[in-house]
Structure formats: structure tokens, C-alpha cells
Amino acid sequence: MPLRLEMRLERSRRLEYLxxxxxxxxxxxxxxLLLLMTGTNPLTAYGxxxxxxxxxxxxxxxxxxxxxxxxxxGLGVMLAFKMLFWNIGAEGQLHMGAWGAxxxxxxxxxxxxxxxxxxxxxxxxxxxxxxxxxxAFLKVQLNCNEIITTLLLNYVAILWVAHFIYGPWKDPESxxxxxxxxxxxxxxxxxxxxxxxxxxLVFALLAAVVLYFLQEKSRWGFEIxxxxxxxxxxxxxxxxxxxxILLVMAISGGLAGLAGMSExxxxxxxxxxxxxxxxxxxxxxxxxxxxxxxxxxxxxxLVSVLMGGLYVGGETVQITMKLPVxxxxxxxxxxxxxxxxxxxxxxxxxxxxxxxxIGG
Amino acid sequence: MEADLSVLIIAIxxxxxxxxxxxxxxxxxxxxxxxxxxxxxxxxxxxxxxxxSGFTVSFTTGSAPLGVAAAAIAGGLFALIHxxxxxTLRADQIVSGLTLTIxxxxxxxxxxxxxxGQVGPGFDRLELPVLAQIPVLGEIFFRQxxxxxxxxxxxxxxxxxxFRTHLGLAIRSVGESPATADSLGVSVxxxxxxxxxxxxxxxxxGGAYLSLAYTTMxxxxxxxxxxxxxxxxxxxxxxxxxxxxLGAYLFGGAEALQLRLQAVGLGIPTYFLMMLPYVLTIAILxxxxxxxxxxxxxxxxxxxxxxxxxxx
Numbered sequence: 058m059p060l061r062l063e064m065r066l067e068r069s070r071r072l073e074y075l076x077x078x079x080x081x082x083x084x085x086x087x088x089x090l091l092l093l094m095t096g097t098n099p100l101t102a103y104g105x106x107x108x109x110x111x112x113x114x115x116x117x118x119x120x121x122x123x124x125x126x127x128x129x130x131g132l133g134v135m136l137a138f139k140m141l142f143w144n145i146g147a148e149g150q151l152h153m154g155a156w157g158a159x160x161x162x163x164x165x166x167x168x169x170x171x172x173x174x175x176x177x178x179x180x181x182x183x184x185x186x187x188x189x190x191x192x193a194f195l196k197v198q199l200n201c202n203e204i205i206t207t208l209l210l211n212y213v214a215i216l217w218v219a220h221f222i223y224g225p226w227k228d229p230e231s232x233x234x235x236x237x238x239x240x241x242x243x244x245x246x247x248x249x250x251x252x253x254x255x256x257x258l259v260f261a262l263l264a265a266v267v268l269y270f271l272q273e274k275s276r277w278g279f280e281i282x283x284x285x286x287x288x289x290x291x292x293x294x295x296x297x298x299x300x301x302i303l304l305v306m307a308i309s310g311g312l313a314g315l316a317g318m319s320e321x322x323x324x325x326x327x328x329x330x331x332x333x334x335x336x337x338x339x340x341x342x343x344x345x346x347x348x349x350x351x352x353x354x355x356x357x358x359l360v361s362v363l364m365g366g367l368y369v370g371g372e373t374v375q376i377t378m379k380l381p382v383x384x385x386x387x388x389x390x391x392x393x394x395x396x397x398x399x400x401x402x403x404x405x406x407x408x409x410x411x412x413x414x415i416g417g
Numbered sequence: 418m419e420a421d422l423s424v425l426i427i428a429i430x431x432x433x434x435x436x437x438x439x440x441x442x443x444x445x446x447x448x449x450x451x452x453x454x455x456x457x458x459x460x461x462x463x464x465x466x467x468x469x470s471g472f473t474v475s476f477t478t479g480s481a482p483l484g485v486a487a488a489a490i491a492g493g494l495f496a497l498i499h500x501x502x503x504x505t506l507r508a509d510q511i512v513s514g515l516t517l518t519i520x521x522x523x524x525x526x527x528x529x530x531x532x533x534g535q536v537g538p539g540f541d542r543l544e545l546p547v548l549a550q551i552p553v554l555g556e557i558f559f560r561q562x563x564x565x566x567x568x569x570x571x572x573x574x575x576x577x578x579x580f581r582t583h584l585g586l587a588i589r590s591v592g593e594s595p596a597t598a599d600s601l602g603v604s605v606x607x608x609x610x611x612x613x614x615x616x617x618x619x620x621x622x623g624g625a626y627l628s629l630a631y632t633t634m635x636x637x638x639x640x641x642x643x644x645x646x647x648x649x650x651x652x653x654x655x656x657x658x659x660x661x662x663l664g665a666y667l668f669g670g671a672e673a674l675q676l677r678l679q680a681v682g683l684g685i686p687t688y689f690l691m692m693l694p695y696v697l698t699i700a701i702l703x704x705x706x707x708x709x710x711x712x713x714x715x716x717x718x719x720x721x722x723x724x725x726x727x728x729x
Contacts, residue, residue: 200706202649204648206702208642337523384523397513
């Protein structure tokens with residue numbers, strides 16, 4: 058293989074900033090080629106996506122609606138990444154959070170939002186946390202590969218929710234649709250103005266602030282960072298990384314659970330199938346967000362808003378230009394691939410040279 | 418009544434082989450990649466790429482074998498991306514694999530939109546002469562389709578390549594100690610590229626089994642987690658193709674059993690039955706992890722670690 062990497066003497070600062078920007082542009086260019094193949098003018102499509110998402114106040118409000126669960130899930134996944142724990146299970150934790158919040162409503166309670174909403178928040182976060190603690194526990198006790206367990210638990214959680222909305226919790230007046238009754242007023246999150254932006258966005262921003270202080274200013278945040286960078290050193294320093302993994306995953310799952318709770322209490326107003334978009338589920342997009350945000354809570358907020366724009370733009374061209382929604386996934390994946398490659402290239406040079414024999 | 422029961426059991430085992438076959442293909446491919454030291458968690462995406470390209474080609478040409486060939490090529494090409502990012506660029510194998518899954522899901526959904534609702538040609542049941550007449554075993558194993566027989570051949574072949582040939586030795590040494598392999602004149606890069614691309618091709622074929630034999634249509638995200646189940650299976654099998662053979666049918670059995678139980682209706686809610694393959698996978702992974710805590714279970718030592726000669 059004549060292509061080889063050579064370490065750069067100095068990390069290219071310029072490339073470090075250029076990489077994310079170039080990655081987005083390259084991803085759009087490559088997916089533009091796909092659009093051309095299907096006979097769509099990519100420039101028209103991108104123009105429409107951008108102006109719908111960021112050019113109108115209605116569109117931007119919808120961007121924030123999409124960004125809300127993305128920020129919450131993204132923060133959770135990012136925190137786990139910091140400890141080198143691969144939480145691919147935000148999607149399942151989100152579903153369990155939505156289930157837990159619905160369980161509060163299904164007791165038949167119809168009270169004041171001042172009581173109901175906090176109860177639903179707590180229930181949703183606990184259910185999400187429990188779902189995340191299963192793989193965390195298996196990891197610390199048995200060193201069970203968490204990538205596989207967190208992911209497989211997504212399928213289980215989605216089936217668990219399906220069981221309830223097709224069965225015991227199904228609204229008898231839903232004409233056979235798998236969904237619960239609409240939540241009473243007290244179980245609905247406050248919306249701002251005429252938009253669908255709801256209190257969940259405040260939860261998400263608060264979570265970003267709290268995580269920022271936890272990560273950057275607390276001793277515990279320092280422990281997490283050390284454990285992620287050098288697990289052996291952390292052990293020697295007397296840090297309890299087993300306990301930290303459990304704690305981190307409880308928070309991570311709790312945040313995803315909160316995303317599920319706020320999505321059904323703020324947007325759907327009932328528990329139903331596809332709480333998160335089938336074509337590009339929030340829990341999976343959160344993994345991309347956490348990676349692109351470079352372990353920074355504010356980065357998560359920023360990237361989530363951009364991804365929210367991609368969702369809204371994608372939905373628009375799905376309707377106006379009949380483009381398959383999966384298009385959003387392709388752009389997401391391509392951005393990530395280019396960032397992945399670009400990161401390496403800011404540290405190394407790619408040179409074309411034949412492999413020399415050892416010692417030669 | 419007894420005769421009925423044995424018919425039922427044979428039917429379930431027959432279905433277990435069918436359900437296990439796609440997983441077996443993918444697992445054999447991943448054993449090559451992981452034995453060479455490269456983890457590919459993008460199997461789910463590669464299966465989808467294989468399923469849609471296999472279906473599209475067989476639907477347009479009318480030939481299912483051509484579909485399988487197309488699936489292998491497409492799977493190999495997409496795995497080439499993973500090979501480039503992880504071997505040449507030394508990027509994180511997990512992130513690259515996850516990205517591949519997302520890309521595969523997106524691409525297959527994008528190009529699959531036109532194929533939704535179509536029924537294409539597929540592999541029919543092909544009873545093997547003589548063998549199919551063996552009582553019980555013949556019924557379970559030799560009244561299947563041509564792709565199942567292909568997977569039967571692949572298992573001993575992989576075992577032979579891996580443990581009895583120079584190529585296999587090279588693959589295993591690259592996965593255990595790339596620096597040593599390099600100093601002995603084995604090209605780490607070339608072996609790893611080959612294994613990852615072959616693994617991708619097999620994942621493509623496994624995906625094509627779903628759209629050309631298991632069913633004869635394309636359904637979005639039809640792999641349904643089988644790529645992830647395979648990752649657990651590779652660990653369970655201890656990177657050994659012979660054990661993968663048994664393991665794949667165990668997982669296939671869980672799927673076949675839950676489908677059968679749904680049909681019978683034992684009062685167990687349908688959605689709980691559908692959880693069975695996923696829960697079983699986790700249970701088996703737990704057992705394999707416990708076993709490997711007691712004695713190391715042959716995970717390639719350099720699995721997941723990029724190789725850079727200058728950093729030896």
C-alpha cells in the first residue's frame with residue numbers, strides 16, 4: 058500500500074478549524090452527487106433545506122423542537138464517551154424514559170402541572186437510568202462489551218413500548234392506532250408562544266450548564282477525564298472507576314430518559330410508535346453529535362441545532378421534492394466520515410510512497 | 418400426537434437453520450476481519466447494503482445468484498471505506514464502524530424506496546439428492562436453499578484457511594502481533610485490507626440472504642439487529658468458525674421459536690416473544706464474558722489497535 062501516514066511536526070492549527078467546515082461541505086458535495094443520480098438539482102434542494110430551517114421563524118422554532126431531544130441525548134452520550142464507555146443505547150433509554158413518564162399519567166392522575174410534570178420528569182429519568190445501568194453493571198462486573206449490550210437493549214425497549222401501546226395502554230377510541238389517550242393538561246409541558254418549542258428546551262440547556270460545571274469545575278469531572286484518558290493511572294490514583302462508570306451511565310441514561318419524557322409531554326402529548334423519527338432516530342444521531350461536539354457541552358448544543366436544521370430541511374424536501382428522508386442519514390454519516398479522516402490529517406500527513414522493507 | 422410433536426420440532430429446527438444462515442455468513446466474514454485485528458461494528462449497515470443491492474440486481478436481471486454477487490461486491494466496497502479509515506488513516510475503529518452502519522442504513526433506505534412493495538425472484542428450496550432422504554438430519558439440513566448449502570461449505574473452508582494454510586497463519590499473526598508479522602515480511606496493511614473487504618462481502622451476502630431467500634422482498638432496516646447479534650456471536654464462538662456454525666443456529670433457533678410461539682399463542686404477549694433473540698444474545702454475551710474472565714478466550718491480542726510501523 059503506497060499511501061502512508063507521516064506525523065506532522067506541529068499539529069496543524071489551521072486544519073483543526075477547517076476540518077469540521079470542510080467536512081460539512083464535502084459531505085454535501087458527495088450527497089449532492091447522489092441527488093444528481095436521482096435527477097434532483099442538489100443546489101435547489103440544499104437551498105430549500107437551508108431557507109426552510111434557518112430562514113423563517115416557524116422553521117427555526119421547529120429546528121429547536123428537534124434540537125431538544127438531540128441535546129439531551131447528545132449530552133448523555135458525550136459524558137459516557139468521556140469515560141470511554143460507548144453508550145449506543147440512548148435510543149432505548151429515550152423510549153424507557155417516555156414509558157416511565159407515561160406510566161405516571163396512566164395511573165389516572167389528573168392534577169396540577171406543578172406536581173405532575175416533576176413526577177413525570179423523575180419517573181422518566183429513573184427509567185432511562187435503570188435501562189443504562191444494566192449494560193453498565195454488566196460491564197463493571199463481567200467486562201461485557203457495552204457496545205453490543207447497549208445497542209441490543211434499544212430493540213428490547215422499543216418492543217417494550219410497543220407492547221403497552223398495542224396492548225394495555227391502547228386508547229380504545231384510537232380507531233386501532235397504537236397509541237395512548239391524549240395526556241391531560243397537567244401532564245403537558247408549557248409551550249412558548251405559538252410555536253411548538255416547549256419547556257424541554259429549558260431542561261436541555263440547564264443540563265448543558267450543569268454538565269459544563271460538573272466536567273470542567275468539579276473534582277469528579279476531573280476523575281472522569283483522567284479515567285477516560287488513562288484508566289490505569291486513574292486506578293493508581295485511587296479513583297473508583299467502577300463506581301464512576303455506574304454514575305456516568307445513570308446520568309447518561311437519565312438525560313436520554315428526560316429526552317423521551319419531554320418529547321411525549323411537549324410534542325406528541327401521548328405515547329405512540331416512532332417517538333423518535335424512524336428514518337434517523339434521535340438516539341443514534343446523538344452519537345454523531347457527541348463525536349462532532351468534541352466532548353464539549355456547548356458543542357453538543359451547537360451541533361444539535363445544526364442537526365435539527367438538517368431534520369427540518371430534510372422533512373421539507375421530502376414533501377416538496379419527494380426526496381427519501383433517509384437522505385438526512387447519508388449526510389450525517391458522510392460528515393462523520395470526513396471529520397474522522399480530517400482529524401487524522403490534521404495530525405499526520407498522507408504521503409504517497411512505497412512501503413520500504415524493514416531496515417532498508 | 419407424538420408424531421405431531423416430532424414434526425413440529427423438525428419444522429422449528431429447519432427454520433432455525435434458515436434464520437441462522439444470514440448470521441452465519443456475516444459471522445464468518447467478521448471472524449476474518451477480527452482475526453486480522455480489525456473490529457467492524459458496521460455489520461448492520463453492510464447487511465442492509467447487501468440486502469438492497471442484492472434485491473435490486475436480482476429484481477432487474479431476474480437472476481438471484483447475480484444478486485448475491487452484487488451484494489458481495491457492494492458489501493466489499495463499503496467495507497473498503499472502513500478499511501481505509503481504520504487501517505490507512507488509523508481512525509477509531511468503533512466510530513468508523515458506527516458511521517458505516519448509519520451510512521448503510523441511509524443509502525439502503527434512499528435507493529430502496531423504489532423497491533418497497535416489490536416481490537423479486539429468490540432462491541427456491543432445493544432438496545439435495547440422497548442427503549435429503551436421511552431421516553431427521555436430512556429434513557433439517559438438506560431441504561434448504563442453495564445459499565444455505567453455500568454457507569455449509571464456507572465453514573470448513575474458513576476453518577481450513579485459518580488454521581491450516583500460510584494465509585491463515587499470516588492473518589492470525591497480524592491480529593496477534595502485527596509488529597512480529599511485519600518483521601517476518603508479512604504486509605500488515607495488505608492482510609488487513611483483504612480481511613476487512615472479504616468480511617464486508619460476506620456481510621453483504623448475509624444481507625442478501627434476507628432479501629433473496631429468507632424473504633423475497635426489500636423492507637427498510639430489514640436486518641433488524643442481526644449485525645449486532647453477529648458481533649456477540651463472534652465473541653461467543655471464540656473467533657472459531659466451527660463454533661460459529663453452532664452458535665448461528667442457536668440464534669436462528671431463538672428467532673424460529675419465537676415466531677412459532679407467536680403462531681401458537683401461549684398467552685405470552687407477542688412483543689415479549691419478539692424480544693427473545695435480543696435478550697438471548699445479551700444472556701449469551703454475559704456467559705461468554707464470564708467464561709473469558711476465568712480463562713482468556715482467544716480474542717486476537719491486537720484487535721482494535723491500529724498498526725503503525727514507526728510506533729513499534
